[in-house]
Amino acid sequence: MGNFFRLVFASLVGSLLSFVFAILLFFIIIIGMVSGLQDPKVAKVKANSVLHLDLSYEITERTQKGLFSNFDFGSMESSENLGLNDLIKNIKKAAEDDDIKGIYLELGMMPNGLATIEAIRNELIKFKASGKFIVAYGEVVTQKAYYLASVADELYVNPVGYVELKGFAAQLTFFKNMLDKLDIQAQVFYAGQFKSATEPFRYDKMSEPNRVQVTEYLTDVYGHFISQIAEARKVDAKVLDSLVYNLAVREAGDAVKNKLITDTIYFDMLQTKLAEKTGTEKVKDLEFISISDYNNVAGKEKDFEDDKIAVLYAEGNIVDGDGDETNIGSARFRKALQEIREDDDIKALVIRINSGGGSALASEIILREVNLVKAKGIPVIVSMGDVAASGGYYIAAYADTIIAEPNTVTGSIGVFGLLPDMGGFFNDKLGITFDTVKIGKHSDFGTVTRALTAEEMSILQVGVDTIYMKFKRRVAEGRGMTVEYVDSVGQGRIWTGIQAQKNGLVDLLGGMDLALDIAKNSAGIEKYRVVEYPKQKDPLQALLGGGTEEVEARFMKHQLGEFYPMWVKMGELKNVPSGVQMRIPFIMEVY
Secondary structure (H helix, E strand, C coil), rough: HHHHHHHHHHHHHHHHHHHHHHHHHHHHHHHHHHHHHHHCCCCCCCCEEEEEEEEECCCCCCCCCCCCCECCCCCCEECCCCCHHHHHHHHHHCCCCCCEEEEEEECCCCCCHHHHHHHHHHHHHHHCCCCCEEEEEEEEEEEHHHHHCCCCCEEEEEEEEEEEECCCCCEEEHHHHHHHHCCEEEEEEEEEECCCCCCCHCCCCCHHHHHHHHHHHHHHHHHHHHHHHHHHHCHHHHHHHHHCCCCCCCCCCHHCCCCCCCEECCHHHHHHHHHHHHCCCHHHHHHHHHHHHHCCCCCCCCCCCEEECCCEECCEEEECCCCCCCCHHHHHHHHHHHHHCCCEEEEEEEEEEECCEEEEEEEEEEHHHHHHHHCHHHHHHHEEEEEEEEEHHCCCCCEEEEEEEECCCEEEEEEEEEECCCCCHHHHHCCCCCCCCCCCCCCCCCCCCCCCHHHHHHHHHHHHHHHHHHHHHHHHHHCCCCCHHHHHHCCCCEEHHHHHHHCCCCCCEEHHHHHHHHHHHHHHHCCCCEECCCCCCCHHHHHCCCCCHHHHHHHHHHHHHHHHHHHHHHHHHCCCCCCCCCEECCCEEEC
């Protein structure tokens, strides 16, 4: 009887928790709908204003317009976080705005990739050329934040704050020991000695080839980091390297002494300096406008141009089917590319890629559509973001010109397949057994409840090798190389943008501005307007099309923080990806 009441009580508690979550989800949806459906307020800039730039959030390639894209589960409030496209656009606009006297760059945590920071940093350098000031200030200035702020005219830190300058490290997460404890065997098939995406399931540490490629990647990124800061702060690169290597900058005072920052001051003193720079008599009259509010300020009117350049944003995992706003679904991108090639006013295509790859089949489908765009005589230019590797490089292979940032992660030309054998887990850990009736020798081929036979392993390995050969041929065709040369720079190896330019996988170093200039020149046009693809859903469509999944993902991301990527990757193991995969190494966190 006691067990009965405990069971009833547990059921009631479970039901209550489900009810509470449903109510919470309902209110989140209502809040999201109200904030998402509101028309943006038209903002005005007062004279002598300072543009406030706070980048302490994850910056996507373009501003997300989904129902919950700007909802903060910590504060339970909605705020507009601009994507890289609108950040760049508004910094350009501010450079020409007589009411904007300068930029105040607020420094703190910066959870963004190095190439994203590079793009913003380069735009800030262009902003300075307008003769306006950039003043940066922070209390705890992380390494990435310092790299961005190093271009500022004046860089201040709180007297008891610090500047993080320690060099770069890359940490990979391995799950093999956990799988062994659970009696789960990872059955892995790969092509390319550097194709390390499956290593976390096979080893408990990096293989030697993987350690070599990660070391060389970090060395290249670090060298660029040092040289750019040395140039911006006018310090000797060797001296800076020694300071960073030995962790000699421990306090804000150390940074001042070594001329890495202007001085240490408190925030009220910073306000006084900004008031002086803007000609404001009293600090309380100092006018700030946030970058998100400034986004709603009308820029200079431009003539409506008939000629168009399409910008296709390819961000996230490459997946089969439609996918959603956070990934690259083959069906959705096939439709977008078809629309592009059927629009006679589109004279060129720029593909902005920020993806570590995914489904080999989906990558092939997208590459086919890119080739059809080219076949119509439309120039195709690729601009790479933080990552354009494996499947992300595959869909770039046929472009007329490939452009990367110096610290873009690219290459990783290789493939793998993964199928867990969970028979031991079910039987020994859970006491669950399976009995199967088969008509056909391999009719249960692909099940996770038993190990593959030697013949089935051979079949899967042949499939992986075949797709790797196709990958090499696609790159060879697109880049005008031999298959043998592609294999020598392939093998699943990752490269920085700088390295990739040297080995021919990338043509030029730069960002979206360069890509658009090349697209314009290739198309032989002077004036144009940009049209973005895939078309984004409005907030209500996003809700009806599965907005609750977005809520769950954003909620888990808020709760798990830095451990969220591990949760996602373990979910990918549970839901075995279909077919052969083109992905970069598994969870490589660079910090």
